Amino acid sequence: MNGHRWAQAVLRLFPGSFREQYGPAFVRHFIADWEEASSISGRRHEWQRRLRLLVEAVGSAALERVAVAVPWCGSSNTARQYRRSALGGIMLDLASAARDLWRSPGYTSAAAITLSAGIGITAVAFTIIESVALRELPYPDAGQLAAVRIVPHDGRLWHGLSWGEFEQLERRTDIFSGVGGIRPNYGEVLPIDLDVTGVDRPEKVQGIEVTTGLLPTLGVSPILGRSITADDRDGDGGEALGYLVSHEYWTRALGADASVIGKRLTVEHRDKTIVGVLPPDIRLLLDPRDGVPVRADLWTRAYHIVGDNADTHYLRTVVRLREDLDLDQARAALAAMALSWFEERPDTYGEGPARIELTPLKKHLTAGVRPLLTALGVAVTLVLLISCANVGSLALARSRARERDLAVRQALGASTLRVARLVLVESLVLAAIGAVGGLALAAISVSAVRALASDVLPRANEINVGAGTVVFTLGATVLAGSLAAGLILLQGRGGGHLVDQLRHGARLAGSRKGAGGRRALTIIQTAVAVVLLVGAGLMLRTVANLARVDLGFDPENVFTFKVEMDQTSIALGPPRYEFFRDVAAEVGRQPEFAAASAIFVLPTHGGFDVDGYGRTVAELEGNDHRATFNVVLPGYFETMRIPLIEGRDFFPAWPASADGEVIIDEQIAERLWPGESALGRSLWIDFDMQNPTPVDRVLARVVAVASHTRQDGIRDLGTPQIYVPHWHRPFWGMNFVGRVAERATVGDAARAVERVVDADVDAIFTHSGRELTSVIMAESHDGRLLSRVLAVFSGLALLLSATGLYGVISYSARQRTQEIGIRKATGARGRDIVWLVVRNALWLSGAGVAVGIAGAIWVTRLLSSLLFGVASADPLTYVVAGGALFVVGVLAAANPALRAAAVDPIQALRAD
């Protein structure tokens, strides 16, 4: 774009009246300025000048627009009237601040980046806290919801209420407008998996049992059909018959068809009826320790099984308080209730009445992570404060000209208040730049945070940068800006009138009082940076080491999915084996695949322990050789590219004889037949499948010896392995592996698999597929995320420590201007002066690195269980981290050192 185009573009921003009157002249003038920019000096300044032109023109256009829109301020045609208007005053302050900042780009960028770091990290933390703990729960009038727990007098841990207690609560309509219970499966903290067949797409889904009161209590009603009622049961057993389906399941598997109400579906081979469809995005938000799944696709009525122990306390209970009651009144009523329960059944609760705890649901949800969130909040507040302190010390280090500038303003009659206002506006402008950077940081890092927090925090998937974050960031920005301004004013001119400073040469810009504190702060920052760098370094090396491990198979370009068969329609024996064999063969025949097979437990996820093996029964019983076995289909070794050292794969046909066949790995072969071929030999294996029946102890012939793989995990070689053909152990669910053809993508592979499985009426997806590498790398997933987070944090820490060092070093260099002048006058060379200043930085860095390494040795022991191929006290990592901080120290000192070396001795002695 040339000057003319830019001029036209910018002109469009001005109001019409301005364009009409000065348009052509403006364009000519702008083009002339634009051309001039390149002719004045080198290219280096060209873009700077042009940028300035653009900024100035756009700014003028904005001001002209304001003038048109707000006549009382804009038409004020003189500086005096303009200054008198409120907006004019602010605009002038802003313009003045922007000009000052523009003039010292080094200071501006360092301070803005420092504040970005502080504000960004605070914004991220707030986003987490707000999304997890502060945001209203997604139910109507969620403030009235509370969780109920009963703590018996003797302090035993009860997870919920018994049916008896629950029913008593249900009757207390004077306290509660709703009472709902959730029944974890058989009182254990386990989600229920249900088989659903008889619909177009059979799959495994999450089911949940709730009392009929739960959904009304939460304020949720079906968008189609009706809710579950007490009538949803069969004749005698009380078993639930009616099911509500989630909106997600309804759209995903039932085609969002409104006519599904009243249709039947088969759940675990029993016929059920769909009675209604829930609204989208219904979640059960309870303390994760309650073991209640957040989402479920099938909702059915929890019923009181006859003969259920009356004293089993498992019903997780949520109540809705009546509008006219507050928590304390409800608690008092419940205490009276607990007393009457104790009087009726003294044996149940111990020596005295139980305590019925009533916790607002939102608080209940985060009860387990509250200390963590508090710690997070405190930590980031510290970071924010440190970054403000650093801006304070950066400002101290700012050029002398700036100080004179302020002093001159004051001499010319600007009040202290006015100077303070200038500093404040300037800091706020800096903080605003920082806020933009900070929000960007928050937006970028939020998905990593979500992934990292998913196992730790409830509602982790809801973490997002919303309006709350923006408002909070604004607040943090104003706070940070004001704080930095306060620090600048306090430190910069610790007492005394500015004019006095100016007249007396202002030897010291601030008092010496703060110097020790600033040094200590710098040392701490450096130490923290070392700790974080060491952590990041160790995790990065771990991730690299894990990726380099030879697994014994080739995980690249392998697509994996899990299929179960409909057990009711496929008989044991050949049909069951042939079902899986044919699915694998069909997948292998697709053009998207080069080969396909299946294994029971996926690589790196282990296998079943055998109870022993040996050449004879005596040897089997007489040793404790460990080994794991796994069930495979023919073609597994070829698909996974696991070399067979000798022998052949299992034959695909159903075996003619009942003799056992196995493939063993090289470790077993070496142990049992060292130095010999294992082919054709027989070995006894005790499979120990739950019940020690003689059937579990079999004699099998070795048909091949495979090379060892890391079946148990990436981190170590693991136990020796025995592969058993599926026809020998006919499991009804298998993990398929398909090697993707060279020209095909993973997406093609996934579609091909769906094609095959959907065509087979007896096949049920339990997992519709992903890349094997993602399954395997799940192990190093946490490590990778952690290394990324640590890298970001150590980057921030490096930055803070650099700005802190820079501030302290250049400040102290300036304090020593007179000394430096004397040294130079008495013959010191520039090199000596540079060394004088750099030495100071090295001393500070050295102290920080020493403290940091000591801290890192202590802290990284916490990481040791996550590390792989690297010790937590790895010298290389420590040397690199420490070295990095020294480099940062030298870099931070470079500018002040060079400035000091350039000091003119005469000037230094006279003026300062």
Place this chain on the structure above:
Amino acid sequence: MAMNAPISTHALELLPLSNRHYLVLVALASGTRHGYAVKKEIRRISDGASDPGAGSLYRSIRQLTEARLIEEAPERPDPALDDERRVYFRLTDLGREVLELETSRLRRFVDATSRVVGGGDR
């Protein structure tokens, strides 16, 4: 001019001027100029310290015109070199008076302050 007396009070009310406004007036004090010439003159008299871009210059011109301190000049000093899109500006009587008042105010101000600061240092 006939309006001298009322103008004087008006002129005082317009003080102090902003730097930019002041410099535009100074640049036009020596004669009628078009926009770009004003800029060059400002750069010359301020020794390069002030170098307004097109945006802020025409903004100042608009403001000064509205305040009746400057006006568009009907005559064109050098018809041979002229371009008819050019707009020429000149000081009004009010503008000249404001310029004089502001200059003497600044002179007094600098005199007073230089007794306090800066004097012997340079």
